[in-house]
Amino acid sequence: xxxIFLFIYQFRxxxxxLLLELFCAWLIIQNNQYQGAQxxxxxxxxxxxxxxxxxxxxxxxSLREVNSVLSEENANLRKLLEQQSQYIVALPxxxxxxxxxxxxxxxxxxxxxxxxxDRYTNFxxxxxGKAEGIVPGMAVISPAGAIGKVKLTSNHFSVITSLLNTDLxxxxxxxxxxxxxxxxxxxxxxxxxxxxxxxxxxxPLVGDTVITSGYSGVFPExxxxxxxxxxxxxxxAPFFDLKVKLAQDFQKLSFVTVIRSxxxxxxxxxxxxxxxxxx
Amino acid sequence: xxxxxxxxxxVFFVYLFFQVLILKNAVMFHVAFxxxxxxxxxxxxxxxxxxxxxxxxxxxxxxxxxxxxxxxLHALASVLIMxxxxxxxxxxxxxxxxxxxxxxxxxxxxxxxxxxxxxxLIFLHHIVLFYTEAGGxxxxxxxxxxxxxxxxxxxxxxxxxxxxxxxxxx
Numbered sequence: 001x002x003x004i005f006l007f008i009y010q011f012r013x014x015x016x017x018l019l020l021e022l023f024c025a026w027l028i029i030q031n032n033q034y035q036g037a038q039x040x041x042x043x044x045x046x047x048x049x050x051x052x053x054x055x056x057x058x059x060x061x062s063l064r065e066v067n068s069v070l071s072e073e074n075a076n077l078r079k080l081l082e083q084q085s086q087y088i089v090a091l092p093x094x095x096x097x098x099x100x101x102x103x104x105x106x107x108x109x110x111x112x113x114x115x116x117x118d119r120y121t122n123f124x125x126x127x128x129g130k131a132e133g134i135v136p137g138m139a140v141i142s143p144a145g146a147i148g149k150v151k152l153t154s155n156h157f158s159v160i161t162s163l164l165n166t167d168l169x170x171x172x173x174x175x176x177x178x179x180x181x182x183x184x185x186x187x188x189x190x191x192x193x194x195x196x197x198x199x200x201x202x203x204p205l206v207g208d209t210v211i212t213s214g215y216s217g218v219f220p221e222x223x224x225x226x227x228x229x230x231x232x233x234x235x236x237a238p239f240f241d242l243k244v245k246l247a248q249d250f251q252k253l254s255f256v257t258v259i260r261s262x263x264x265x266x267x268x269x270x271x272x273x274x275x276x277x278x279x
Numbered sequence: 280x281x282x283x284x285x286x287x288x289x290v291f292f293v294y295l296f297f298q299v300l301i302l303k304n305a306v307m308f309h310v311a312f313x314x315x316x317x318x319x320x321x322x323x324x325x326x327x328x329x330x331x332x333x334x335x336x337x338x339x340x341x342x343x344x345x346x347x348x349x350x351x352l353h354a355l356a357s358v359l360i361m362x363x364x365x366x367x368x369x370x371x372x373x374x375x376x377x378x379x380x381x382x383x384x385x386x387x388x389x390x391x392x393x394x395x396x397x398x399x400l401i402f403l404h405h406i407v408l409f410y411t412e413a414g415g416x417x418x419x420x421x422x423x424x425x426x427x428x429x430x431x432x433x434x435x436x437x438x439x440x441x442x443x444x445x446x447x448x449x
Contacts, residue, residue, distance in 0.1 A: 013329040017362040020337050024358065027344075027351030028411065047345055054300050116347070118306045120413050123348045159348060166414075187418050190309060 048113065048157040051125060055113040059254065066254045073143040105220050106260040108132050113157070117190040117250045122162040124148065126256060129156045137218065139259045145224040145247035146170065146212055147256050158258070163225075164190055164250055171216050172225055175209040177202055183210065183225055183244060190250055192229060195242040202240070204231050210244050220259060287323075294319040295339060299346035302436075310421075311428035314353075316343055317404055318437040320361055321397055322384055325377045329365050336361035349412065356408040360400045371396055385438065386445035397437060402430050 059066075110132075114125035128134055130153050140147040140160050149168060152159040161168050164185050172183045172195060181197040195210055208228045214221030230243035261267075298316040306312055320336050340357030344350050368383060371392065385393040405426045413422045 013333070013362070016330055016333055017358065020333055020358045021355060024337075024340075024351040024355035028349075028355065031350040044345075050300070051346075058304075114348075116303075118309050118312070119349070120418070121349070125348075187413070188421055 044154055045156065048125065048127070048154070051114040052127060055111070062252070062254060065252070069143055070255065104261060104263045106133075106262065108134060108258040108260070110134075110158075110256055110258055112253045112256060115162075115250070115253050117162075117164055120166050120187045122164040122250075123151065124160040124162050124253065124256075126158050126160060126258070127156065128258065129153045129158050131155050133260065134158050134258050135260075137264075139219040139223075139261070140256050141219075141223050141259060142248050142253060142256045144249075145226065146219060147248060147250075147253070149218060150258065160256075162250065163193060163246070170219065170225070171213040172210050173213040174198065174202070174204055174228075175211050177204070177208075180213045180215070181239075181242075192243045192245055193226065195228070195244050196239060198240045198242060200233060200238060200240065204228055204240060204242055206231055218261060218264070220261070291319060291335075291339065295342050298343055303346065307432065308428070310425045311432040312425070313432045313436050314404070314408075314429065315433060315436045315440065317357065317360065317401065317433065318440055320357060321364070321400060321437070322382055325368055325381050325383050326379070329362065332361040332364060333358050352408060352412055355411060356404045359407055360404045363403060364400060367396065367400060384445070385441040393438075393441070394434075398430070398434060401433050401437075402426070405429050405433070 108128055110126040110128040112124055113127050114123075116122045116124075124140075124147070126140075134150060134153050136150050136153060138150040140150060146163060148160045148162045148165070149170075150158050151161045163170065163183070166185050166187045169182045169184045171180060173180045174195075179198055179202045181195050183193050183195050185193050198204060206228055210225045210228065212219035212221065212223040212225060224247045226244040226246040228242055229245040230241075232241040234241065294316045298314070302313045302315055316339055320332070320339060323332060323335065336357035337354050340354035341351075343353045347353065368377075373388065373392070381387055383393075383396055388396075409422045409425050409429070410416065416422075
């Protein structure tokens with residue numbers, strides 16, 4: 001009798017094990033899908049609060065550098081603004097563009113409170129959320145370049161899929177030649193990202209600038225991604241193997257800007273008719 | 280008994296917060312991670328019920344996941360080693376068996392025994408963790424390097440903690 005109980009007892013452990021593992025596997029799959037689990041992530045207020053505290057402590061060690069980057073960016077922006085206003089004065093009336101197109105992007109600044117670079121799927125948490133109008137799908141940039149795309153939001157925090165995430169693809173352009181491809185991280189070097197689908201007749205050079213294309217409508221056109229650091233073309237391959245050195249050092253990320261594209265819906269609803277137009 | 284439960288709950292949170300606030304930032308050469316929190320799971324008393332072991336593994340793994348934004352990943356690996364743990368302990372039973380209520384610690388069983396006990400479990404945890412995270416074997420060698428480097432780093436941390444706070448009989 002005792003043996004039977006022992007037997008059942010051992011089986012119970014095994015079934016509990018199976019059940020727990022299946023539950024975990026389900027969670028992993030759910031989490032990998034877009035907008036998976038809504039609560040148990042670093043965007044919930046408790047975890048967000050703790051991360052906020054932890055990041056605040058760490059911030060003291062990088063204040064000087066952050067300050068100089070921000071003031072540099074300020075100076076650049078001021079220069080650009082001045083140039084633009086000079087242009088506008090010089091333009092005749094018929095060149096003035098639709099104000100909806102001019103205002104197609106809104107900017108929300110946010111502070112990074114959690115960041116990782118060493119995993120295959122890296123995410124960044126920031127301290128702004130739904131309350132500031134952030135919704136999943138928005139683009140995120142930093143003073144130096146493109147950062148990623150908003151994945152989840154809560155009231156006061158958002159989780160961003162970093163460019164250093166093997167699942168994220170971003171449409172990009174070789175600035176010098178104008179050919180477009182897709183950047184995607186290969187999961188190994190957090191300083192570099194791969195640029196795919198540049199056909200073999202193009203002649204990319206080391207040092208060429210790679211920027212966002214604006215085709216997806218998420219990123220504005222012309223946001224810097226990085227510069228080409230390695231060019232390889234294997235025999236009979238239709239495309240180049242290009243390594244791009246990222247403009248932003250993701251390890252030193254502290255402030256980012258979230259971009260809302262006001263015309264994204266219009267673009268999407270127009271483009272959704274493309275599959276029907278095959279003929 | 281009650282006192283040891285309260286103490287264990289406290290230790291649970293110490294391991295959890297040390298992991299997610301401090302060790303999360305301690306990654307060496309982009310490959311060596313330190314998952315010291317499994318030290319808590321490895322050092323639970325020998326005779327702990329396997330169900331309690333697995334639920335504790337799940338609870339700790341899940342809590343770590345929430346901070347790492349990797350829902351289910353650490354929970355999966357932790358539950359697995361908690362299931363394997365008692366079988367492994369049975370294989371490693373010293374002559375004359377374990378004493379009642381003993382911890383499977385370095386101080387109680389010696390360095391050689393502790394290495395034989397902990398290295399395979401840490402390795403198993405890291406293999407499952409990193410290959411699941413990579414989503415398969417696409418990055419086989421790079422992931423293997425992460426597994427090996429992290430096993431070393433985690434083991435080093437666990438052994439250091441063992442020397443600073445020797446886990447005697449509870």
